[in-house]
Amino acid sequence: MTRDYSQFLPTDTDPDRRVAPLSPLAQLGWQQFFAQQVSVEQIEETPPLRVTEVHRNGLQARGDGIDMHIPHGPDATVGDWLLLNRELPSASEVLDRKSLIKRRAPGKTLGVQLIAANLDTTFIVSSCNDDFNVARIERFIALAFEADVTPVIILTKVDKCDAPETYIAQAEAISPFVPVVALNAKSAEPQMKLADWCKPGQTVAFLGSSGVGKSTLTNALAGDDAIATQEVREDDARGRHTTTRRQLYFLASGCAVLDTPGMRELQLTDAASGLAEMFSDLDELGAQCKFNDCKHTVEPGCAILAAVERGEVDATRLARWQKLVAEDLHNSATLAERRSKDKAFGKMVRNAQKKKKN
Numbered sequence: 353m354t355r356d357y358s359q360f361l362p363t364d365t366d367p368d369r370r371v372a373p374l375s376p377l378a379q380l381g382w383q384q385f386f387a388q389q390v391s392v393e394q395i396e397e398t399p400p401l402r403v404t405e406v407h408r409n410g411l412q413a414r415g416d417g418i419d420m421h422i423p424h425g426p427d428a429t430v431g432d433w434l435l436l437n438r439e440l441p442s443a444s445e446v447l448d449r450k451s452l453i454k455r456r457a458p459g460k461t462l463g464v465q466l467i468a469a470n471l472d473t474t475f476i477v478s479s480c481n482d483d484f485n486v487a488r489i490e491r492f493i494a495l496a497f498e499a500d501v502t503p504v505i506i507l508t509k510v511d512k513c514d515a516p517e518t519y520i521a522q523a524e525a526i527s528p529f530v531p532v533v534a535l536n537a538k539s540a541e542p543q544m545k546l547a548d549w550c551k552p553g554q555t556v557a558f559l560g561s562s563g564v565g566k567s568t569l570t571n572a573l574a575g576d577d578a579i580a581t582q583e584v585r586e587d588d589a590r591g592r593h594t595t596t597r598r599q600l601y602f603l604a605s606g607c608a609v610l611d612t613p614g615m616r617e618l619q620l621t622d623a624a625s626g627l628a629e630m631f632s633d634l635d636e637l638g639a640q641c642k643f644n645d646c647k648h649t650v651e652p653g654c655a656i657l658a659a660v661e662r663g664e665v666d667a668t669r670l671a672r673w674q675k676l677v678a679e680d681l682h683n684s685a686t687l688a689e690r691r692s693k694d695k696a697f698g699k700m701v702r703n704a705q706k707k708k709k710n
């Protein structure tokens with residue numbers, strides 16, 4: 353009698369199933385998109401570095417066998433790739449971005465704040481409690497779509513909630529294009545349930561309010577090499593000291609993870625296409641309105657109002673869409689105005705300098 357011993361053999365000895373180890377750069381998230389921007393000679397001359405932290409006095413960046421401080425110079429954010437200028441690190445070049453998450457800077461300033469570059473996935477984290485807010489999630493999704501990043505909704509604290517199904521159902525109704533994962537961040541679930549997005553060479557980030565479990569999730573993904581969250585002191589727009597952290601971690605699995613501080617104020621700017629994608633059903637319906645510039649408020653022949661009337665469109669969802677569109681238009685217009693003013697001012701200064709020389 354011949355016995356079949358195959359069931360006692362480890363299953364992953366099949367050579368085809370073994371995964372090739374990642375190169376040191378791929379381990380940091382280096383992908384084809386970046387490689388095609390540089391020649392082999394350039395890589396030797398000016399080694400690629402990934403920005404892991406932004407400090408008050410510059411950037412921290414990592415490459416193959418390099419981990420260094422770069423003084424102010426490159427207009428870069430966490431996740432960016434630089435080509436290191438060895439003689440003058442502050443003159444290092446920033447590579448074209450695969451994606452960029454930005455928001456209108458909080459406070460009265462009119463600038464844009466770069467939040468993260470070159471993400472593949474953003475996990476939009478909410479808890480199954482009072483933190484859960486559909487409008488806030490829609491805002492984050494529009495931001496992700498605008499940035500060309502895949503959004504995924506994560507609902508935490510299912511273990512502390514009597515009826516997580518109600519939160520899950522509401523989250524699933526937000527967009528047919530955005531998956532929903534419900535979990536207990538303090539268990540072994542995150543590694544398993546987020547595995548599809550946290551593959552080697554990928555970069556993921558956690559966004560959400562304070563206390564929803566972003567650091568807990570980051571640590572859960574890190575597993576045994578738990579991350580001590582490092583607090584970074586920064587000056588905010590009004591010059592106050594705030595304690596924040598925004599750091600890119602590289603997990604042993606080959607996935608890069610960005611844990612961001614809780615963000616209360618998240619103003620959209622230049623996010624029209626992201627909003628259209630988040631509310632694609634309303635956007636498409638709006639194309640059937642009688643007037644091209646229909647605001648869907650009182651206009652005759654409005655296809656959206658007709659759909660609300662028929663009970664096919666939720667009026668509160670329509671109101672949330674309109675509010676975000678108005679906010680985005682306002683912020684984008686103010687920004688454009690400021691940009692053109694800055695340009696005009698620059699021109700005036702240059703002209704004055706020219707006159708002086710003559």
Ligand SMILES: Nc1nc2c(ncn2[C@@H]2O[C@H](COP(=O)(O)OP(=O)(O)OP(=O)(O)O)[C@@H](O)[C@H]2O)c(=O)[nH]1
Pocket residue numbers: 508509510511512535536537538561562563564565566567568569612613614
């Ligand atoms: N029971 C339970 N507790 C959780 C879960 N997720 C987070 N917590 C707890 O909630 C608290 C806040 O979690 P953090 O991971 O620090 O939250 P955060 O989003 O990083 O918060 P900020 O750093 O303020 O932005 C901690 O005490 C966690 O242990 C969960 O799914 N279940």
Ligand SMILES: [Zn+2]
Pocket residue numbers: 638641642646647648649651653654655656657
């Ligand atoms: Zn209309």
